[in-house]
Amino acid sequence: MPDFSSTRLWDVHAHPFLNRGAVTPDEFLRLTGFGGGWEPYFAEAGIEATPELGAEINEWKRNTTWHKLLVRELSNYFGCERSLDAVVAARNAAVASGYKDYVTALYEDAQLDGAVFDDGYPLPQVDMNAMQAEMGIRCAKIYRIEPLIVSLLKQDLGWSEFSKAYDDALNKALTEDGYVGVKSVIAYRTGLDVSPLSRTTDQGFVALDAIKRGTGGGAVKKLRDHLLCRALDICSEHGVPMQIHTGMGDYEVNLVLARPAYLMDLLRFPAYRMTTVILVHMGYPYQREAGYMAHVLPRVYCDMSEGVPFSGMGAAPILREILEMAPLHKVMYGSDAYTVPEGIYASAKIGKRIVTTVLGEMVADDVLTAAEAQDVGEMILNGTTKRIYNL
């Protein structure tokens, strides 16, 4: 059987955070919960966030298998009672006695060497240098294009200035500013049905002109589609990977237009056949589509984030399904965890456990030899991320 007890981890997709100090159990529940904040969800609809409504939300956040596993992993770490109150009291005491020492010990227990952070969430951006100073692991960062697009649209630029400012910002991020790749959440905005013909610079010109003149015609989507293509071009020029959000996310995601299959025409377009693209969250719940795409498109990869950890007990079945079609070395461990250090920790523990389970089954079924399974697990847990990001 494969043994990953001494295998180190790299997390290919997470979001940055700084020390928040002590938190209450309700705050911890909210900070680690999946799907976006419930206060803005109701506030957007003009519904008052009463304490009764908060209690109702907290009740269902507590009743997810993700929350149960988070409490399990933290109670194991602290050696305390398996309850939210007990683990939050233990983590608050550990934070108070020295945040950096606590996080370093926590991540060493998970054998985590580093993580690739998407600093486009939360906004305003977390200072990654400040975060690195608080962490005992390597914090690599990727550059999200959507905040840049919003900021350029607020300026009254003509197309040539807009397009130059966009290229300059991405090129600077990848050269002077230390970013190791690029990320897009276009699935949250106008969807993944992006025509590769959007690549022509004329489309950018026409779309920006239509936005300025208010003539409609899907101009915002045309502009975003063009800028996604341009980001893929720039990633190719720099030889760095592009992460594209696919599948589930916060409540505002367009889940139908987040299916990975919508990206087929774009990613098999001749210009992008050598561009490295990661289908973030392996498109969950459409993970079989993502696995198929990783099979037929040579430079397309998938990560396991969100499926691990937020589907809780679903993580092992998801990994089994993605490995049906995805080449075994093209799946990477990731968490998508945020806000507090404990999400990344619990996810790493769950991730290693399910990789051990699923690869162990493949050995028992004589699909892989124990040595092959060992190699595959090492690639999933750290090797592929380190290779494609040059870490």
Ligand SMILES: [Zn+2]
């Ligand atoms: Zn994310």
